[in-house]
Amino acid sequence: MKIKVMIADDHKMVREGIKQLLELEGDIKVVTEVSNGIECLEKLKEFIPDVLLLDINMPSMNGLEVLKELNRKKFEVKVLLLTIHNEVEYLIKALDLGVYGYVLKDSGSNILKKAIYSVYNSSKYFEPSITPLLNSKLVQRDIDKIKLELLSDREIEVLTLLAQGLLNKQIAIKLDVSERTIKNHIFSIFKKISVTDRTQAAIFAIRNDLYKVI
Template sequence: MPINIAIVDDHIMVREGLIQLLELDGDIKVVGQAGDGVQCLDLLKKVNVDVMLLDINMPVMNGLEVLKIMRERNDNTKVIVLTIHNEVEYLLKAVDIGINGYMLKDSGSNELKKAIYSVRAGEIYIQPKLSPLLNSKLLNRNEDQKKINNLTKREIEVLRLLAEGMFNKEIASRLDISERTVKNHVSNIFKKITVADRTQAAVFAIRNNLIIV
């Protein structure tokens, strides 16, 4: 039984090229294509898709937005992000939302087919050259989370306000505590998250989504 594939990319030539490439494989069948996120979600209502090749940069609704909606709807379609972005932040966001595969568009045809067969079988396929970047980022994130877990509720409150640019006196007024107490909290925060100054603390808070910027 062939693997039903949908191709979602805003470039017609990319879609047509992938269709020609994949349909040379007798076990793969392209059952639909879409040029933007809205078309993609509409397509999923009409056809049965086993594996979707999804671009990130698209008009109307980007690939990560589409993926988020799919997962919120409990759509279990396997999704391989196929993109030009090799930045680890894009990869990390895609992993957080729930991808099954992540590949760059300069990948070879054999590697793409390998990814399709892998995710169809229930595996996660990250292009090998991207794995070290992801593993390093996840390790750093785990270390950050341990540091956050060591902070008290009050220290997190102080860190958030500090990251918003407030001085100790302003933080004290906002939290209705003494400026001396704020100073002690700031000192403890610096030690627990291993930073040397307020700027580094603010970067830590933003990086870990403790405040919205």
């Protein structure tokens, strides 16, 4: 029985190249290919592939949005992410959304086929050359998570505003408290997240998606 594969990528030449490489193997069949996220979701229901090769950057709906929708609809398909070297943050988000693995777009056909066989058999597959960087990011995220849990709700608010570039006086006005109170909060924040200045604190906030308007 052949492994049914679907390719979702907005570059026609990429899709055609991958299809040719995969179908050299008698046990892999590309059942369909799509160029955007919306079409991907529609074709998934029609063709029901075993493995979805999913690009992150696509029009209409990107790969992460497709993953979120698959989770929401509880659609069972093993997703193998197609990516490039500088998308580690996206990979971490994809892992949280249940992706089975990832391969780099410039990988050899042997790696791509190995990845497909792995995820088809319910095994995770992670591109060896980028795994160390991903692991270091995951370790950093776990450390940050522990630090975030030390912060009070008010300290989260202060840190978010600090990351937006507001001065102590501006933060105090926005939160309707004294400037001295804000200084105390910032001292506590620095201690809890192990930073020594506002720039480091802002980087921490942005890294942990706290850079937003409140």
